Amino acid sequence: DIDVWESISPDPNLLLRIPVSHVPARDRSKQELARRRRANLAPALSLSYADPLHIVAGDGAYLVDADGRRYLDLVNNVAHVGHGHPRVVSALAAQAELLNTNTRYLHGTIIEYARRLAATFPDPLSVVMLTNSGSEANDLALRMARTATGREHVLVLDWAYHGNLGSLVEVSPYKFNRAGGDGPGPRVRVCELPDPYRGRYGADGPRYAADVATHCADAPPAAFLHESILGCAGQIEPAPGHLAAAYAAAREAGALCIADEVQCGFGRVGSHMWAFEAHGVIPDIVTLGKPIGNGHPLGAVVTTPAVARAFQTGMEYFNTYGGNPVSCAAGLAVLDVLRDERLMAHAAEVGTCLAAGLTELATRHSIIGDVRGRGLFLGVDLVEDRATKRPATEAAARVVELAREGGVLLSLDGPHGNVLKIKPPMVLTRADAETALATLDRVLAMVGDVTT
Numbered sequence: 259d260i261d262v263w264e265s266i267s268p269d270p271n272l273l274l275r276i277p278v279s280h281v282p283a284r285d286r287s288k289q290e291l292a293r294r295r296r297a298n299l300a301p302a303l304s305l306s307y308a309d310p311l312h313i314v315a316g317d318g319a320y321l322v323d324a325d326g327r328r329y330l331d332l333v334n335n336v337a338h339v340g341h342g343h344p345r346v347v348s349a350l351a352a353q354a355e356l357l358n359t360n361t362r363y364l365h366g367t368i369i370e371y372a373r374r375l376a377a378t379f380p381d382p383l384s385v386v387m388l389t390n391s392g393s394e395a396n397d398l399a400l401r402m403a404r405t406a407t408g409r410e411h412v413l414v415l416d417w418a419y420h421g422n423l424g425s426l427v428e429v430s431p432y433k434f435n436r437a438g439g440d441g442p443g444p445r446v447r448v449c450e451l452p453d454p455y456r457g458r459y460g461a462d463g464p465r466y467a468a469d470v471a472t473h474c475a476d477a478p479p480a481a482f483l484h485e486s487i488l489g490c491a492g493q494i495e496p497a498p499g500h501l502a503a504a505y506a507a508a509r510e511a512g513a514l515c516i517a518d519e520v521q522c523g524f525g526r527v528g529s530h531m532w533a534f535e536a537h538g539v540i541p542d543i544v545t546l547g548k549p550i551g552n553g554h555p556l557g558a559v560v561t562t563p564a565v566a567r568a569f570q571t572g573m574e575y576f577n578t579y580g581g582n583p584v585s586c587a588a589g590l591a592v593l594d595v596l597r598d599e600r601l602m603a604h605a606a607e608v609g610t611c612l613a614a615g616l617t618e619l620a621t622r623h624s625i626i627g628d629v630r631g632r633g634l635f636l637g638v639d640l641v642e643d644r645a646t647k648r649p650a651t652e653a654a655a656r657v658v659e660l661a662r663e664g665g666v667l668l669s670l671d672g673p674h675g676n677v678l679k680i681k682p683p684m685v686l687t688r689a690d691a692e693t694a695l696a697t698l699d700r701v702l703a704m705v706g707d708v709t710t
């Protein structure tokens with residue numbers, strides 16, 4: 259296997275930092291891996307791409323496959339400060355060498371992490387609870403809101419996705435809409451997707467708030483749970499004023515507001531550390547995941563002292579590995595790198611270039627119906643017809659396959675699977691952005707004939 263692999267990769271630079279000898283032998287035969295995955299890893303999410311990508315290494319904004327080929331990774335919002343960032347890797351290694359344990363002890367790394375994380379939030383958000391994932395964070399947030407208010411109902415936005423636990427399926431229209439099953443369940447109310455491009459209300463914030471108020475009147479909610487830019491729903495940012503108006507309506511009805519920042523947090527939007535700040539709201543509870551540990555399992559709930567007190571009197575919370583020292587060491591390194599490499603400002607700058615380039619592509623490719631988002635959280639809505647906005651779902655799938663052949667990894671989101679999502683590691687450079695745009699230009703020209 260090693261010989262085959264080396265001869266396919268004659269240029270040692272293609273392999274970046276990873277020498278062939280460091281890749282485990284089990285990771286060197288794609289056919290064998292695919293066979294074993296089918297046999298033992300079920301039920302698994304289907305793999306991206308018709309011909310699955312067999313990755314063995316990552317560096318910065320790039321992934322490397324088993325043939326030594328580099329791909330620009332435009333969709334990995336987990337490797338937030340870059341694949342294999344040396345500061346994160348050495349922080350993980352140093353803490354693992356010293357100690358990893360459950361969270362029943364007084365431990366400096368955990369407490370320092372909670373302090374540093376809390377300091378990134380506006381007042382009064384100052385109490386941190388640590389979990390292993392974004393799903394666990396959302397599950398905990400809902401329990402907190404229900405315990406604190408003594409109510410059961412939750413308001414969510416249509417096509418939102420909040421996680422994979424049993425408690426979250428009923429608040430994730432992205433899941434139950436697709437499954438075509440039973441819908442949200444009796445204690446959940448689904449508010450209209452505040453989509454400025456396809457939505458009914460366009461930029462009319464007050465009318466949208468009236469929709470939220472109607473649901474509140476129907477059943478007094480424990481919480482209004484939302485993303486400030488919806489990822490799975492198709493990279494959709496509520497129009498200015500929508501969220502603030504929805505908060506006012508929800509709070510008027512006595513609900514707590516929960517911002518799910520699992521996808522849009524940690525400076526990705528460029529203008530702010532947290533996407534809710536871009537909408538002028540301060541939630542009662544915030545949930546975090548994905549980028550928080552740069553791919554190392556970690557999640558968090560951040561709330562106010564008042565909500566934390568109300569929750570703790572109602573129930574004790576324990577999570578064996580949530581916030582273990584190794585995960586917290588990774589979390590601390592992520593905060594350090596964000597600060598020292600000024601990645602939020604960088605995301606704003608590179609994201610602005612990327613968005614301008616995509617908007618320019620739209621002048622030449624009629625398949626682009628809408629370019630949207632903030633910072634390095636962008637979406638490109640592909641349509642068959644700009645007038646009707648009919649989604650170009652099949653063409654979008656071809657774009658993703660052709661881009662991969664051209665060395666750029668993209669993926670699709672949204673109710674119709676026609677929105678290219680662009681959420682690269684935050685270290686993406688301007689040169690990388692130019693490469694991505696040139697590739698997309700070529701690929702869109704290749705599929706252009708499907709548009710009318």
Ligand code: PLP
Pocket residue numbers: 391392393394396419420421422485489490518520521547548
């Ligand atoms: N919330 C949002 C907005 C997400 O996109 C996801 C995952 O895709 C989750 C929560 C769940 O996070 P995890 O998969 O880490 O449990």
